[in-house]
Amino acid sequence: RGTERRKFLASAGRDRWLVKFAGLGETGLRKKRAAAMLHEAGFGSQVVALCHGFLVERWIDGSTMDQAPLPRERLIAELTNYLTWRALNLRTCEPGASLLALAEMAVSNASEALDEKRAATLRGWLSKPTSAHVLQRVEIDGKLQPWEFLVRADGTVLKTDAVDHCRAHDLIGCQPIEWDIAGARVEYGLSDSDVRTLVEGMELPIDRDHIGFFEPCYLAFQLGLWSTAAQSENGGEKTRLAEMADRYRMPLIRFLDECRI
Structure with missing residues (x-):
């Protein structure tokens, strides 16, 4: 893809x-x-x-989760188990982008893909203070889209391509598990209640302020990623990639239009 x-x-x-x-x-x-x-x-x-x-x-024979969607309760349980495991077993001292670098990336992408007014709104949102303590970085998954999961005939859910996105040649790098929680919220349209269920199920010290910080950063990063990919293609593939960019453009617009600084 x-x-x-x-x-x-x-x-x-x-x-x-x-x-x-x-x-x-x-x-x-x-x-x-x-x-x-x-x-x-x-x-x-x-x-x-x-x-x-x-x-x-x-x-692995199976259907991708966008073709075989799970009931909401089962989906949240699967995400909870998977992200808990990564948080506990894939801790790392490797560096990743700082909060400042993520904020600068997000504002730049919003300015280019949306407009200066919304970019300014995002800058204001990301300038809000977050908790001061340093969070444990992990080897994040970084790609939690439904087509990255396979559902087998027996109902087992497996994650594909899950070992190296934190070392891709992009900005993100290794981040706290809160990055993947924000990504899951975006990819599956999780409500506040859904996120609360996920976080409580993890039974780990999760920082909700960082989830809120990472959400628009994740949206802006994905928007920039797919927009850039679309610019290098032609014909039907260009259209498909542009549609993928819109998958993140519209939620970012809604987030910025509804957020209160």
């Missing part, structure tokens, strides 16, 4: 594997370890091998 890296499907008889480049040396080994941990926890596909920098995983 638009910004995805190329992947390959390998087969031998009835067996099929997903093959994707993970990286050479320690980079690939680190991603293999994370993928194996995800599988052992029940969130990912079985890792078969790391060969010449390519990660080989057993192919």
Whole structure:
């Protein structure tokens, strides 16, 4: 989909594997370890091998969650379990963008994609004080869209492509788990009550102020990502990517038009 890296499907008889480049040396080994941990926890596909920098995983038959949506209560439970696991098991000391850098990115994207008035509103919103304590950074998932989850025939939900988005060549990097909570809120239209249920279910010290800070940053980042991708395409693919950008444009507009500084 638009910004995805190329992947390959390998087969031998009835067996099929997903093959994707993970990286050479320690980079690939680190991603293999994370993928194996995800599988052992029940969130990912079985890792078969790391060969010449390519990660080989057993192919998963299933429908993406946008094609097989879950009931709301089950969805929130799945997100709760998954994000709790990441918060506890994928902690890191690796740096990511500061709050200031995220705010500057969001305002710049809003100025370019929306208008100066809304960009100023966003600047005001993001200048509100947040809690002073430093939050634990984790290897965030960063891509919680419904098509990034697979629902198998037995109802099991698995996360695809979950080991390296925090190390993509973009601004975000490793962030507190609150970034992924904000992303989940955006991607699934979670209400305040839904978010409260998710946070309480995690049973971790989650900072709600940071969720509120990250939400418009996430929207602005996705808007810029898909808008940029659309600019480099033509024809039907350009239209599809522009529609993806609108998926974030309209919620960001609503957020800014309704927020109180």
